[in-house]
Amino acid sequence: MLVRLRSRRSWVICVAGIIAAGIFSRLVHTGWVILDKYLGDALYAAMVYGILRLKLRPTTSAPVAALAMAAIELFQLTGIPARLFASESLVVRLIARLMGTEFSVLDLAAYAVGIAGIHLVDRLQPRDPVTGQRN
Numbered sequence: 001m002l003v004r005l006r007s008r009r010s011w012v013i014c015v016a017g018i019i020a021a022g023i024f025s026r027l028v029h030t031g032w033v034i035l036d037k038y039l040g041d042a043l044y045a046a047m048v049y050g051i052l053r054l055k056l057r058p059t060t061s062a063p064v065a066a067l068a069m070a071a072i073e074l075f076q077l078t079g080i081p082a083r084l085f086a087s088e089s090l091v092v093r094l095i096a097r098l099m100g101t102e103f104s105v106l107d108l109a110a111y112a113v114g115i116a117g118i119h120l121v122d123r124l125q126p127r128d129p130v131t132g133q134r135n
Contacts (some may be wrong), residue, residue, distance in 0.1 A: 004125070004126075005053075005121070005125055006125070008054060009106075010072050011050055011053050011054050012054070013053075014050050014086060015047055015050040015051055018043050018047045018050060018118075019047055019078060021043055022040050022044060022047065024045035024117040025039045025040040026040050037110075038106065038107075038109075038110040038113075039110075041107050041110035041111060041114065042068075042110045042111065042113045042114030042117065042124045043114060044111070044114065045065060045069050045110070045111035045112075045113075045114035045115045046115065046117060047116075048065045048068055048069060049061050049062065049065040049114070049115050049118045049119065049122075050118060052064050052065055052068075053122065057121055058059050058119060058122045061119070061122075062115055062116075062119040064114065065108040066111070066115055069108070069111040069115070070108060070111070072099055072100070073103060073104070073107055073108055073111070074103070075099065076099070076100055076101060076102060076103040077103045081099045081100060081101045082096070082101040082102070084096035084099075085097065085101050108114070
């Protein structure tokens with residue numbers, strides 16, 4: 001069954017579902033690193049795509065999401081997120097945790113899978129019979 005992503009509301013619901021799945025993927029441990037670690041990373045990237053998709057077209061959302069995720073991952077190489085994670089402030093530590101503190105090429109691969117997956121679902125949406133456009 002194909003998910004219908006025709007409206008802004010449907011994208012908001014989709015993003016909320018992705019966030020819920022991402023949290024669930026971090027809370028439930030299977031012992032498989034692909035599910036325990038990289039599924040959450042792929043969902044994180046899909047969430048970014050979904051948020052961008054609220055304002056941008058699919059062909060723009062995918063590269064912008066990929067650039068944003070790569071920038072966040074490369075920012076970890078500066079060591080700043082790791083230093084922020086050592087802060088006494090709970091809010092600063094939470095932000096550092098959300099950004100991540102250690103660079104990984106495998107994270108970049110997971111982001112690519114997440115963006116490609118949601119972009120594929122987005123592109124497979126049926127066209128509007130009147131306008132001929134998707135969404």
